[in-house]
Amino acid sequence: MTRSLLCTIPVNWRRASLKVTALLMMGGLSACSHKASTVQVDSELRQAVAQKIMIDIRYFCESAPAPEEPCEQGVTQLPEELAKVVSDTGLGGIILFAENIQSKSQIVRLNHELQQAGLSSNAGHPLFISVDQEGGRVVRTPPEMATTLSGNMAIGATYARHGTEFATQTGILLGKEVKAMGFNINHAPDVDVNVNPDNPVINVRAFGEDANTVAKLGLAQMNGLQSEGVLATLKHFPGHGDTSVDSHTGLPRVEHDRDTIEQVDLKPFAHAIEQGSPAMVMTAHIQYPQLDDSTLTTKDGSEVIRPATLSRAILTDLLREKMGFKGLIATDAMDMAGISHFFEPTQAVIETFKAGADLALMPVKIRHPGELHKVETLIDAVVNAVHRGELDRQEVLASAKRIVQTKQQYQLAEQARQPLSVKVAQAEAVLASAKHRQTEQALADAAITQVRNQNNALPLPDSAHQIHLIMPDKAKCVALSQHLQTYSNNAVTCTSLRSYNATDAIRAIRLADSVVMANISPRQSAVERGGMDNLTQTRLQALNYNDQQKILPELIQIAKDKGKPVTFISLRAPYDIERIADQADAVLASFAYNVYFKQDQQGRLLAMSPIFDALARTLLGQLEPQGQLPVTLGNH
Structure with missing residues (x-):
């Protein structure tokens, strides 16, 4: 009976991995040692999978809203239920939006509480906490609270007279401000080359239409951000600049030939990789038939060309191996129509991990207590995909190791453990400072x-x-x-x-x-x-x-x-x-x-x-x- 009881202990292994290890070391478990060791490996795998997931907590309601009435209660204080999801799963990261940000002290407190939840997990890793703070039209902070800036095409307009000066200055400014709020990833700069006047989603977010200029300005802004200890994100790989469809609402296709792809679309990414050390590249939900014309079966049974986010030929063979990228590969939001209209969430996450993505961004939504299980369910599904051989265990573990090493490189745990009062004081001093407002005006003037x-x-x-x-x-x-x-x-x-x-x-x-x-x-x-x-x-x-x-x-x-x-x-x-x-x-x-x-x-x-x-x-x-x-x- 004793042996049978001991063999059942690991069933609750999510909280028992250390207990299992201790029992194994004590001996007397020969009959169930194989099962225990398998559980221990699964615990390692689950922690690895969890590190590869970043969710949003944009909205959360205390109860499920009525059908056709979406929850629109912005999360500005961390609900206990969401804190528990973070700590129980060992989640890798969180992305926040404008609805999460009201004031300097409020956002610092929210991010502080998120980090404490992350540090209290079994894995004990700090969270990636990200934001889209490009400047210009993609800004998540209230304009009176932080410096807004004019955006990338304004910076592009200054290049002829000022070179990379404003790209560097805005990178440093954005880095200082997002870090002061408690973010450690900024999903910027956008290095798409906007060669299509009808582009509905990039346009003014790009530095311009010349790939060489975009490359220089993108590298300068990236270096500015990362000089402040914030991970920059080059996006949207392999390029979103020649589309007339918004990947939020459809699945764009770029029909460039291979030479154009290399000389235009890939140029800013290649330049940054060759001349700098980009921390992160974000994928695009876009089809590039000249890079990968293989197909996937969609949820309605039809066949579509793989979008870049789900393409191993693009993310691993091209970006990792040919271009030599060493940083983290993050997907664009997985709830965008370019993915979600064609694939079930679990299928999409497994396919992007198979393709070589390190981080799946916003793969599931948690909007009320009835959806709290979704992260665990997703982790279960990915672990099962590894068990049945659809995903390679060693690749998953290597990806998680890359994530953890990046968190250590950027000293995220040390930042997370700073007293809240210190963080609030820093935010008050940095956000929308007189010096930053001067830079904001100088860029507006020069553009x-x-x-x-x-x-x-x-x-x-x-x-x-x-x-x-x-x-x-x-x-x-x-x-x-x-x-x-x-x-x-x-x-x-x-x-x-x-x-x-x-x-x-x-x-x-x-x-x-x-x-x-x-x-x-x-x-x-x-x-x-x-x-x-x-x-x-x-x-x-x-x-x-x-x-x-x-x-x-x-x-x-x-x-x-x-x-x-x-x-x-x-x-x-x-x-x-x-x-x-x-x-x-x-x-x-x-x-x-x-x-x-x-x-x-x-x-x-x-x-x-x-x-x-x-x-x-x-x-x-x-x-x-x-x-x-x-x-x-x-x-x-």
């Missing part, structure tokens, strides 16, 4: 690009006492109006295209001495709003956006017919200039439109925006536009 200036439309003449603005929405109206009035005595009126009235707009154009119009294109993608959970909100913009694109050229022509000089501002990707602003006298590009508001002592709302500050001074002739377009526009 402003003058694409055209006919008939001496710029700077606005002294006789332009009445300026009428036509802006995408009310916030942009207030931002540019206030900044123009800060630097001049001009009267400024504004039409918001979100509350457009044709009669009022035409009357205001007739009364104006000069007209300034602005546009944001393309409309926001899912990644900017934070992934798949906000797709409904993204789609609701479509009508307003499409209407605006039709109205603006008509208003430009109306103003010209009335003899009014017209300046057009592209506030995002400058490809809209050809489509909208052919008749405008002057054209500027800013590549960003960040703005937030705060109250002054009199209770008035003040627009805070380095971009609109720079644009106002440029319009008034107080700032010389220095930038150069990092992408090609027809005759410009």
